[in-house]
Amino acid sequence: MAFLTDDISINTIIGKGSAVSGDIKINGFVRVDGDVDGNLETQSNIIIGASARIRGNVQATSAVISGIVIGDVIAPAGIKLLSTAAVIGDITTRRLVVEDKVVLHGKCNGIEEPEEEQPARMR
Numbered sequence: 001m002a003f004l005t006d007d008i009s010i011n012t013i014i015g016k017g018s019a020v021s022g023d024i025k026i027n028g029f030v031r032v033d034g035d036v037d038g039n040l041e042t043q044s045n046i047i048i049g050a051s052a053r054i055r056g057n058v059q060a061t062s063a064v065i066s067g068i069v070i071g072d073v074i075a076p077a078g079i080k081l082l083s084t085a086a087v088i089g090d091i092t093t094r095r096l097v098v099e100d101k102v103v104l105h106g107k108c109n110g111i112e113e114p115e116e117e118q119p120a121r122m123r
Helices: none
Strands: 012-014 019-021 024-026 030-032 035-037 040-042 045-048 053-055 062-065 068-070 078-081 086-088 091-093 096-098 103-105 108-110
Touching: 030 040, 040 045, 078 091
Parallel strands: 012 030, 019 035, 024 040, 030 045, 035 053, 045 062, 053 068, 062 078, 068 086, 078 096, 086 103, 091 108
Antiparallel strands: none
């Protein structure tokens, strides 16, 4: 399963030791290694590093999580939870990969694959 394949250049980094309070809306690929107290939304992909602590909802195209998220995670393309991840909240996605030792306390909501559009038949 491939994650994060459409855009590999990180636009925004919240570094280790940084703390942000308030909702964040970012246009582009995000990496979080610090603390965020608020909702985080991007139209692209997100990496939540092992030292990251997010207290709020996360919304992205796809997500790789190895830190702590206390809130819901919505990533339609896919979510990968690495062995150091802890998610206390609901997950909504099409694809979910969970490594050993992950802490997940919440519901997993699956999104159906979009049906391919059938070409219109001529009569």
